Amino acid sequence: MTLLAIAHRAGNSLAGLEAANQLGVDVVECDIHQYRGNLEVRHLKTAGPLPFLWDRWQLASASAPRLGLAALLAADRHGTTFMLDLKGRRTAAARAVARLLRDLGHDAPILVCGRHWPSVELLAEEPQVLPVLSARNRGELRRLLSRLEDGSRVHGVSVHRDLLDAGTVARLSDLVEVVMTWSVNDLESLDRMRDLGVTGIISDEPTVLAQLLAERPDPGPRGSGS
Numbered sequence: 001m002t003l004l005a006i007a008h009r010a011g012n013s014l015a016g017l018e019a020a021n022q023l024g025v026d027v028v029e030c031d032i033h034q035y036r037g038n039l040e041v042r043h044l045k046t047a048g049p050l051p052f053l054w055d056r057w058q059l060a061s062a063s064a065p066r067l068g069l070a071a072l073l074a075a076d077r078h079g080t081t082f083m084l085d086l087k088g089r090r091t092a093a094a095r096a097v098a099r100l101l102r103d104l105g106h107d108a109p110i111l112v113c114g115r116h117w118p119s120v121e122l123l124a125e126e127p128q129v130l131p132v133l134s135a136r137n138r139g140e141l142r143r144l145l146s147r148l149e150d151g152s153r154v155h156g157v158s159v160h161r162d163l164l165d166a167g168t169v170a171r172l173s174d175l176v177e178v179v180m181t182w183s184v185n186d187l188e189s190l191d192r193m194r195d196l197g198v199t200g201i202i203s204d205e206p207t208v209l210a211q212l213l214a215e216r217p218d219p220g221p222r223g224s225g226s
Helices: 014-023 069-075 092-104 117-123 138-149 166-173 187-196 206-214
Strands: 004-007 027-035 038-041 052-055 058-061 082-086 110-114 129-135 156-160 178-182 200-203
Touching: 004 014, 004 178, 004 206, 014 027, 014 069, 014 206, 027 069, 027 092, 038 069, 038 092, 069 082, 069 092, 082 092, 082 117, 092 110, 092 117, 110 117, 117 129, 129 138, 138 156, 138 166, 156 166, 156 200, 166 178, 166 187, 187 200, 187 206, 200 206
Parallel strands: 004 027, 004 200, 027 082, 082 110, 110 129, 129 156, 156 178, 178 200
Antiparallel strands: 027 038, 052 058
16 A cells, blocks of 8 residues: 655745655645635734734744745646645635636646535535545544545545544545545654554655655556566
């Protein structure tokens, strides 16, 4: 089984996108916020009227330039498969992404994930979108399993690694094509997730992604016969 190598948050900057593509990952993930009518690619959150962006121990000036989703897609030169992580609990961002994809004529397959499932499912009405439902806590995981077993059709799931065991992974694998997990940032965690049977590894660490890619069998020279 070939595990998908997914570069967590690598699409939140053009430098991160280039580094992930140079590494050769399968999917580049980025965080999508809608702010004042713009689709911004960033992990940091706004702080209301305060002049900074934040996340736990990180602070950044709110006046610093912000990468837009349109600019990110336009900058891609590698045919990247993106995974857009929709942030927030409103469907407006999903509608805006759908409009942007149509305007740009971006018809290549694109993964869309998020913990606010109505947004993901709304965007999945676009023919090129592969929906991925996310779960961060046990309550979300219970609701996710119930939703899938009731017949909700999605491409995959993204579940925090602390919630997974072999039984849960097997149950999810019966219901979706791809079972992803995050954040797998050390080789011990990579081994554990592989043993559980997940099919997608989301990591912030280039060393983990490089190890995952190095374990793949050599396809051999192009055109070689068996």
